[in-house]
Amino acid sequence: MFLEPHFKGQRSGWIEVITGSMFSGKTEELIRRLKRAQIANQEVEIFKPTIDKRYDETKVVSHNSNSIHSRTIHHSAELLSLVEEDTEVVGIDEAQFFDEKLPNYCQELALRGKRVIVAGLDMDFKGRPFGPMPDMLAVAEYITKVHAICPHCGNLATHSYRLAEDPNTVLLGEKESYEPRCRNCYAMGNILRLGIHKKHKS
Numbered sequence: 001m002f003l004e005p006h007f008k009g010q011r012s013g014w015i016e017v018i019t020g021s022m023f024s025g026k027t028e029e030l031i032r033r034l035k036r037a038q039i040a041n042q043e044v045e046i047f048k049p050t051i052d053k054r055y056d057e058t059k060v061v062s063h064n065s066n067s068i069h070s071r072t073i074h075h076s077a078e079l080l081s082l083v084e085e086d087t088e089v090v091g092i093d094e095a096q097f098f099d100e101k102l103p104n105y106c107q108e109l110a111l112r113g114k115r116v117i118v119a120g121l122d123m124d125f126k127g128r129p130f131g132p133m134p135d136m137l138a139v140a141e142y143i144t145k146v147h148a149i150c151p152h153c154g155n156l157a158t159h160s161y162r163l164a165e166d167p168n169t170v171l172l173g174e175k176e177s178y179e180p181r182c183r184n185c186y187a188m189g190n191i192l193r194l195g196i197h198k199k200h201k202s
């Protein structure tokens with residue numbers, strides 16, 4: 001990425017990534033940071049991919065119903081044309097569902113002096129790096145990994161275990177289809193659900 005002449009002398013922006021498993025509070029943390037910026041009278045905009053149809057079309061909503069107004073876009077390229085000149089902070093939620101160009105456009109926004117905060121899943125339910133997230137982590141100035149708590153053993157949960165049988169990776173998380181798990185309980189898969197989990201409940 002090359003610095004265009006009109007960027008010279010401008011305050012530099014940066015990229016923050018908030019990542020972790022399902023139910024780890026990524027969106028809550030994104031909203032917390034954006035609200036702090038709003039309190040400081042900074043201009044804030046939020047974007048998310050069209051694929052996320054949970055709860056609300058125009059708001060970034062976290063599981064605890066804390067929400068903030070957002071715009072839905074189809075492709076990360078739209079960021080460049082849609083982000084307003086006077087916007088200081090750009091939030092991006094569910095970033096794992098964006099295309100592979102997302103890191104390029106986030107860097108472009110940072111070059112324009114924006115603080116870019118990106119929230120997304122680090123791994124899919126198979127434990128594989130998810131979409132553009134690995135590259136986002138590589139180009140970010142700051143990375144925050146947040147964790148859920150494993151409901152089976154109480155350790156920090158880093159993985160998203162799929163309870164439903166649907167083979168589609170892009171199936172979006174509801175409590176009944178996914179649960180957060182620690183590394184060990186994730187690796188134990190169904191055995192755990194039939195055995196240890198029951199024992200805990202009785």
Ligand code: ZN
Pocket residue numbers: 150151152153154155181182183184185186
């Ligand atoms: Zn566990």
